[in-house]
Amino acid sequence: MMWSWIPQNWSLIWNLTWENAKLGVLPALYGLVISLPLGIVAARWRWFYPPVLTVVNVLYAIPSLALFIALIPAFGLTDTTVIIALTVFSLCVILPNVVAGLRAVPAPIRQAATAMGYSALRRLVTVELPLAIPVIIAGLRVAVVSNISLASLGQLIGVSSLGYLFIDGLQRDFPTEIYVGLVLIIVLALVCDLILVGVRRALTPWEPRRERRERQERAVPARRLAA
Amino acid sequence: MITFEAVTKRYPDGTVAVDALDLEVPAGKTVVLVGPSGCGKTTTLRMVNRLVEPTEGRILLDGRDIREQNPARLRRGIGYVIQQTGLFPHRTVEDNIATVPVLSGWPRAKARARARELLTLIGLDPALARRYPHQLSGGQQQRIGVARALAADPPVLLMDEPFSAVDPVVRGSLQDQLIGLQTELHKTVVLVTHDIEEAIKVGDLVALYRPHGTIAQFAPPERLLGDPVDDYVAGFVGFDRGIRRLSFFASAGLSLKTAPVLGAGATVARAQDTGEPWILVVNDGKARGWIPSDRLGDYPGDTPLRQVPADGVGHTFAVGTDSLRAALDAAVLSPAGEAVGVDAAGQVVGVATFDQLRAAIQAADAADTAEAAAARAAAAADNSKKQDAAPAEEAEEGAPHPAREASPVPDSHRGAQP
Numbered sequence: 254m255m256w257s258w259i260p261q262n263w264s265l266i267w268n269l270t271w272e273n274a275k276l277g278v279l280p281a282l283y284g285l286v287i288s289l290p291l292g293i294v295a296a297r298w299r300w301f302y303p304p305v306l307t308v309v310n311v312l313y314a315i316p317s318l319a320l321f322i323a324l325i326p327a328f329g330l331t332d333t334t335v336i337i338a339l340t341v342f343s344l345c346v347i348l349p350n351v352v353a354g355l356r357a358v359p360a361p362i363r364q365a366a367t368a369m370g371y372s373a374l375r376r377l378v379t380v381e382l383p384l385a386i387p388v389i390i391a392g393l394r395v396a397v398v399s400n401i402s403l404a405s406l407g408q409l410i411g412v413s414s415l416g417y418l419f420i421d422g423l424q425r426d427f428p429t430e431i432y433v434g435l436v437l438i439i440v441l442a443l444v445c446d447l448i449l450v451g452v453r454r455a456l457t458p459w460e461p462r463r464e465r466r467e468r469q470e471r472a473v474p475a476r477r478l479a480a
Numbered sequence: 481m482i483t484f485e486a487v488t489k490r491y492p493d494g495t496v497a498v499d500a501l502d503l504e505v506p507a508g509k510t511v512v513l514v515g516p517s518g519c520g521k522t523t524t525l526r527m528v529n530r531l532v533e534p535t536e537g538r539i540l541l542d543g544r545d546i547r548e549q550n551p552a553r554l555r556r557g558i559g560y561v562i563q564q565t566g567l568f569p570h571r572t573v574e575d576n577i578a579t580v581p582v583l584s585g586w587p588r589a590k591a592r593a594r595a596r597e598l599l600t601l602i603g604l605d606p607a608l609a610r611r612y613p614h615q616l617s618g619g620q621q622q623r624i625g626v627a628r629a630l631a632a633d634p635p636v637l638l639m640d641e642p643f644s645a646v647d648p649v650v651r652g653s654l655q656d657q658l659i660g661l662q663t664e665l666h667k668t669v670v671l672v673t674h675d676i677e678e679a680i681k682v683g684d685l686v687a688l689y690r691p692h693g694t695i696a697q698f699a700p701p702e703r704l705l706g707d708p709v710d711d712y713v714a715g716f717v718g719f720d721r722g723i724r725r726l727s728f729f730a731s732a733g734l735s736l737k738t739a740p741v742l743g744a745g746a747t748v749a750r751a752q753d754t755g756e757p758w759i760l761v762v763n764d765g766k767a768r769g770w771i772p773s774d775r776l777g778d779y780p781g782d783t784p785l786r787q788v789p790a791d792g793v794g795h796t797f798a799v800g801t802d803s804l805r806a807a808l809d810a811a812v813l814s815p816a817g818e819a820v821g822v823d824a825a826g827q828v829v830g831v832a833t834f835d836q837l838r839a840a841i842q843a844a845d846a847a848d849t850a851e852a853a854a855a856r857a858a859a860a861a862d863n864s865k866k867q868d869a870a871p872a873e874e875a876e877e878g879a880p881h882p883a884r885e886a887s888p889v890p891d892s893h894r895g896a897q898p
Contacts (some may be wrong), residue, residue, distance in 0.1 A: 367567025368529055368638075369579050369628075370556035383570045459570045459612045 255429045266418075272436055273414040277401030277445060280336050281393055284343025288392075291344075302352060310345025314346035321410050332420040335407035335414075342403065342463065354385030378453050387460060390453040397449065398442045405438060415441075444464025482528060482636065485535035489523050497523040498539070499693040505685075507542075507635075508666040510658075512679040515689025515696075515716075523671045523693070523722060525638050528670060529558045540708045541636070543589045554744045556580050559629030559667070563641040567613040573624055574598070574609035580632040583708055591631075598627040604658065620649035623657070630665070643678065655682050671696045676717055680705065680724065696748070702728035703852060706845070726805035729844035731797060734807060734837065736821050736830025742785060744768060749781035758816035760793075765827035767793045770816045791815040799829050804844060808837055821895040 295302035316324075320338040328334040340403065358381045366376045408416030418434030421427070483693055491499040497522040506509045513521035526532040532549045539546050546554055553645045559580075567576050575582075577598050578591035586594070596606045602623045604613040613621055622642065629637055642658075643651045653793040660680055662669065672680055679686045680701040683697060690712065699710045703891045705725035708714040714721070740756035744763040752773065759776070769790025779788055795814040797806040799821040810819035818831040832840075 330580065333543070357567035359564070361562055361566040362568060364531065365562060368531060368555055368558075368562075368566075369559035370552045370554075370583050372552050375583075380568060380570075384568075457570065459572075459614075461614045479720075 254432060255427075258427075258429050259432070259433060266437070268433075269413060269415050269417055270441060271413075273401060273404050273416075273438070274441055276332070276335055276339065276404035276407060276412070276414055277397055277441070280339030280400050281343045281347070281396040283336070283340040284347045284396055285393060286391070287340070288347040288351045292348050292355060295352050296349075296355035303408075304462060306349065306465045310344045312341050317342065317406055318409060321407065327412065328413045332388070332408065332412055335412045341398045341402060343400060346396040346399070347389070347392040347471065350388050351385065352390030355381055355390060358384045367436055383457075386456050387453060390449055390456075394446050394449045397407055397445045403443065408466065481505060481540075481541055482541040483879070485538050486525070486529075487524075487527065487534045487539060487542065489520070489527065489532060491536040497693050498527070498534070501693065501695065502625070503687060503695065505668055505670055505700065507668050508681055509684040510662055510669040510671060511685045512673065512683035513670065513672045513687050513689065516674055516691055517674060519689035519691050520693030521689050523639055525640055525670055525672050528636070528638055529555045529560060546593055553783075556632060557583050557636070559634045559637040561622075561625045561629045561637070561642045563638040565613070565625040567621055567624060567628070569613055572609065572615065572618070573611050576613065576624060577631050579628055580634075580661075584632055584724060587804050591820050598631055601630075601661075602627045607703075618646045619654065622646055622650075622654060626654075626658070626661075626731060628633075630661075630667075637667045637669045639669065641673055642671065644673070644675070651678075657760075658682055680717075680727075685799045688716060690866045704849065706848060707852060723808070725803060726808060726841065726844075727847070729804040729841070730800065731802050731804050731807045731821070732800040733843055734799070734804065734821070734832055734840040736799070736832050736836070738830045740831055741816070741828055744784065744786035746785050747781060748779045748783045748785065748788065751785060752776050759785065759816060760763045760816070760818075760820060760828065760830050760831055761788075761790050765825075767796060767820050767822070767828050769793055769852070769883040770814065772816075793820055796820040796826075796828075798822055798824065804837065804841055805830060808841075811837055838863065 291305060295305055317338060320341065321334055324334040325338055328337065362384070363376070366380045371380065402415045405419060406414030408412050408420050414435045415438050418430045418437075422434065424429030453455065483504075484501050484503040487498060487501045487503075488496065490496050501520075502523060503511075505523070506607075513524055515521050523532055523796070527534050528541075528546070530546060541554075547689055565705060568579070571579075574592050574595040577595035578586075578588070581591035581594055582588060591608075596609055599606045599609060604620060604623055604627075608616065608620070613624065616624065622645070625642070629639075643654045646654065655678060658669075661667075671679075676688075679688075683701050684699050685698065686704050688696045688704060690696045696716075697704060697713045700727055704713065705717055705721040705728075708717060708721070718724070739754050740758060741760045741762055742751055742754070751771070757773050759771045759773065761771060763786070768786075769792060771785065771788050771790045776787065792815065794815065795808045795810055797819055802823070807819045807821070811817060811832065814820065816831075818833050819831045819837065820831055823829050
């Protein structure tokens with residue numbers, strides 16, 4: 254471990270971390286934006302969900318590197334390629350949580366809202382979606398963390414990320430670089446996760462703490478293994 | 481007023497939840513739908529605010545077909561309370577209560593002010609306004625549910641097993657509160673329950689359902705108890721219906737005797753002179769205890785009664801305000817077998833023996849039966865008048881209980897007349 258390498262390469266490390274953060278967070282947000290309408294439709298019209306879920310699961314089964322390569326002809330060796338691929342994976346994680354979150358809204362609450370005179374749209378926006386927030390954010394957290402880890406693979410097609418430190422460190426037989434990259438990915442994932450926890454708490458001041466823990470345990474799907 | 485005209489609800493699988501239902505819920509009255517589970521009572525309720533649409537027939541709200549109105553707007557004019565409260569967990573108590581006013585376009589500040597007003601009305605601390613529902617007890621949540629339903633001051637209130645999920649003590653107080661609110665607000669209430677006691681307690685009229693979506697009897701609760709149309713109804717209201725029916729008879733007509741009531745300073749000799757088997761000793765007008773006449777013989781004739789050991793009074797009944805059921809209960813629990821009647825201030829007015837109670841019960845029963853017969857005759861006359869004067873007109877406004885005897889069962893099936 255060569256500690257002096259770190260300050261000497263500070264700006265490189267910072268740039269790579271920033272790039273990696275973008276590749277982790279943006280696809281998750283895009284995935285959320287796509288998942289919301291799909292999830293809303295799937296929660297409302299039940300027949301719609303099984304085929305969508307099948308497609309999503311098949312996409313999820315594609316190795317990330319293979320998906321990068323498949324996208325290169327269209328988008329080249331660019332950020333876009335990585336972002337599209339990670340958006341697809343994010344979608345796979347977030348969509349089931351959107352559906353689960355909306356379906357978990359207790360029937361009496363939905364019925365009461367209807368009986369109070371809510372239109373379907375207003376009920377969705379002001380009652381159902383707010384109640385689904387904890388489950389949706391649970392999915393978002395998994396997506397962001399797994400994206401941050403998967404983004405490092407983008408380096409294999411030349412898109413800069415902390416993955417650069419692994420490849421460069423390996424090629425130069427310089428372990429310090431690999432350790433730094435590893436620690437930064439973990440720290441980055443933890444920081445993003447904490448931010449999302451904070452966002453959820455800010456958005457759901459009404460949640461009793463006890464239930465909060467139970468709900469997460471119920472809703473978080475299996476994590477995708479990197480690479 | 482809510483009118484069901486030949487309403488049927490048939491589900492795609494062929495299940496008939498409600499079968500050709502005719503029912504009239506008079507304005508300002510509490511009508512309770514009661515029956516076994518799956519009898520169609522909840523379906524009936526949900527058809528009023530179009531959560532369920534009827535397959536056949538129509539439902540009128542103040543003479544207007546509910547299908548003519550936009551469902552969301554219709555619902556904002558109908559309060560709705562359910563067993564599981566259905567409170568929005570992500571909204572504070574005040575915002576929950578303010579739901580319908582906000583939906584109807586009130587400014588938020590005004591809606592919240594209204595919410596606080598309602599918290600007071602339902603007997604909760606306005607300091608709860610900023611809490612979330614999960615921070616409240618079940619009984620409090622249920623009250624908030626009622627407040628939310630009343631927020632926009634709708635003329636109609638639908639309640640689906642509103643008190644079933646709370647413990648019996650809280651349930652009792654919620655029922656009392658509903659009765660209290662009704663004396664002030666005069667909403668047209670439809671309440672669904674499976675609890676016949678609740679139906680009898682809170683209902684002005686009770687519709688008792690048979691299993692497959694028809695009504696066995698629609699009548700005031702005292703009529704249901706006193707004059708069940710058939711064995712099904714009699715079985716449903718329970719074996720002690722005779723006693724429970726006494727709740728509806730005032731004790732005002734009960735004759736009392738005052739001979740056994742003596743002051744604590746009266747002597748044993750004086751007590752023996754009355755010839756009463758039991759002497760009620762009073763002190764400053766309050767009942768102190770019962771002394772059996774055979775105990776008096778153990779004491780010299782000039783002994784004041786306060787020196788003779790007395791048995792407990794049990795409980796008393798308030799003459800006039802309490803029912804004959806309370807008076808009978810007081811007699812049953814009294815060591816003397818005689819009920820102690822008191823006035824509003826708790827001063828003893830007199831005592832009633834079982835014989836006197838029986839006479840009062842028979843008189844009340846005769847009066848009630850006569851009233852029932854008169855109402856039945858009036859309803860029959862009204863019906864034939866309607867048939868003469870087609871198209872059918874609404875029942876005259878002046879009639880005291882236009883729907884009292886609107887039972888779907890023909891008169892010949894009803895209880896024997898005296």
